[in-house]
Amino acid sequence: MTNQYLSVIDSGYLSRRPNGGEKTAEGTVAQLPLDVTVDSGSVFTLTSQASSTLDVSIAREGDEAYPKNALSGMDRASLPIIGDDNWGESVLNVSVTNKGTAEVTGIHLTPSVSNSWVLANGPQPIDRLAPGETRVVKFWARPTTEFGEATFTVDVSYAGEKTVASEGLVGVCGPRIKAEAVAADSVETRWEYGEEYKATDGDPATYWHSQYIDANKARLPETDTARKWPHWIDLKIGDGSTAYDVCALSYTPRAGDGPKASGRAKDVQIYLAGSLDGLKGQGDNKGNPNAQGNPVLATTLANVPGTVDIPVAGNGSYLRFRGTSAQADVAKNLTDVMSFAELGVRIGHAN
Ligand SMILES: [Ca+2]
Structure with missing residues (x-):
């Protein structure tokens, strides 16, 4: 039975x-x-x-x-x-x-x-x-x-x-390959150790963070372009001379909750180009964050710690990761900054 x-x-x-x-x-x-x-x-x-x-x-x-x-x-x-x-x-x-x-x-x-x-x-x-x-x-x-x-x-x-x-x-779609952050719209080095290379150093404990402190250790005014949305960081994929089919980004937000996770982005856009210059003009107008250019993906991220793979379909040797808003319940008194711990590039063809 x-x-x-x-x-x-x-x-x-x-x-x-x-x-x-x-x-x-x-x-x-x-x-x-x-x-x-x-x-x-x-x-x-x-x-x-x-x-x-x-x-x-x-x-x-x-x-x-x-x-x-x-x-x-x-x-x-x-x-x-x-x-x-x-x-x-x-x-x-x-x-x-x-x-x-x-x-x-x-x-x-x-x-x-x-x-x-x-x-x-x-x-x-x-x-x-x-x-x-x-x-x-x-x-x-x-x-x-x-x-x-x-x-x-x-x-x-x-x-x-x-x-x-x-x-x-x-x-997952394919393996991660070497990628290196080479530029960012701003970096916070007075109150954070937020240089852009830390976005791709392989260490989830280090992070890129956009700027919010001035030379006098005072908070930048909200009108300062270094502090305002949008924020972005540009990655060189491989040695920058070969265009790859990119199938996903492995994204790791800054660890922690509340103020310790300041800069966790919500709405993000991803761009691919054949050169660093090719990324210029793609959503980098501080006066008009709604002008997003031509992203290969515009999406909304969940407010969760840990690494997630973000599916992407595009080709390029340079990549821009751009944010235009913060998660609602992260660092309520600092909602116009952006940070993350790691960004990896996966290449390969979908089946
Ligand atoms: Ca890192």
Whole structure:
């Protein structure tokens, strides 16, 4: 018969989500996310489920993956890729441990993956597992679309007993490449350490911040052009001599909340050009912030800390990131400045 499958957690991970990877407390009665067919004699025999013989856990190699064809037509070896050698697959290491006192035979591992991800290999067997023995079985999953999250799930079964484990996956459009901030509309160096190069130094603790203090350590008047919206920062992509297909920006706002997060932008625009000069005139009129030029993207950012990927479709060797408003509940007494901790450039083709 078919029943909702209840299990008492003993020592295993039930799922990475939604509990964020924490181990579920021992003694918890959990409903697994599926119906299974069980022998009528075992229905509601929770004690036997608590002593489940197989312990299953999943370890993912790498933080993210991108489609294999993201860099088709490009010479990968010549790309100034930083911090990412994942070429389009996430490797899932599924560990199965026999925690019983008798040998277990005929174990089947059946993988699945959600959304538009695909698996390189299908169901895998483990012929036998001695008491206390652990085997690791690898599965390979990759995204077929440029962005999004998915869940890898594996059913591990033998002799009518089934254990389910799952792991979150992250898909991005392509790798990050070297990019360097080379100009900004203003920088705050008297009250902040806000030089523009800190927007691309790889350190989330440092940030670019637009100016709001004058030479006398007094606050600039709101009419001062250095303080007024719009604010912008210009990045050189690679060495500035090659135009790349840009598919996303990895954006990290300044950490913290309230005044400590002053400058977190809300409405932003992104521009691409073949040269630094090509960015000039693109939304940099301090007298008219509504004149935004021709951005490849104008969007509104959520007011959240941490890194997000902002999808972009464009081509260029220089990039401008421009802001025209602040988040509503960040630094209420300083709403006309802009800052952020890191801005990275992802290149590649969408599928
Ligand atoms: Ca930084």
